[in-house]
Amino acid sequence: MKNDRWIWIGLAVALAVGAILSLAASSSPDGLERVAEDQGFLAKAARAPLLHSPLFGYLFPGIADDRLATGLAGFLGTLVLFALGCGVGWALRLGRRRGA
């Protein structure tokens, strides 16, 4: 595609939101967490999580500085979604062309 500048601008905006604007996020509980806390069922969530994710809590592991850890986790997650989204789109388009 000739004019593909918008792709890189779009990705840059997403990365800026995920890696920088995310540092300004409110740390108050969100809607569901607030209701779960108020109504006393938040405790049900903590019993033995089925999986220990590498970027638990939106923090890049092994980094002492929380802001840096959050920024890196946001940057990485945003890139992963960009790659995955393009990958899904590419695979669907390939499938269509083959008449699948």
Next chain:
Amino acid sequence: MNNIFVLLEGENLHIPDGFLSAPVWVACGAVSAAAVAVATSRVGKDMEEKQVPLMGIVGAFIFAAQMVNFPIASGTSGHLGGGVLAALLLGPWAGTLIMTAVLVVQALLFQDGGITALGANVLNVGVLGCLLGFVAYRLLRRLLSGTRGALASAFITAWLIVVLSASLAAVQIALSGTVPLRLVLPAMAGIHALIGIGEGLVTTAALAFVLRVRKDLVYPLCLPYSRQVGEAA
């Protein structure tokens, strides 16, 4: 504060493991799996080349924007869902697939949203937002024609979908026997009526921006509606 709260603090919170009973999460998983299968088969056969990177950008932006919790009343925050925005740019089917991708990555890499609750989260945030959001937006857009009408439609739809998603989550949690519906439904709908304003603002701003700089990146069936010209406004 107890340890549980500390564990969860600072995270976005989709439904975690433990809130839903097995029958409820299995049923939600089945519905979502069916929706994803239909979406995969229905993604436009005329999918254009530019839609491939657009799917990447929409997924990346919605993931990133979901990290930005904004404060609402009384020590509570909200964050974007993004289903309606995904549908406006990608259409209902590709939008559903991208929302599913966002929720899968959040559950696997970030432990945001439970593994067993993944189907319910996909149903509430992705499927409902993209499919019902698409239908509701298209209806409103015909009533409120023109660019302003499209923006107003996007705001109303985004608000409505957030309240409905939260209500659906409340029903799932209540059906699981976690907490009575008469308590959880008004609380979830009430808080999300506020959060929905944020969702509406972000969705409308994003649509206004794309309409202004690259109108061709908006899903054709979601462009502003003109009574004179009909569909292709």
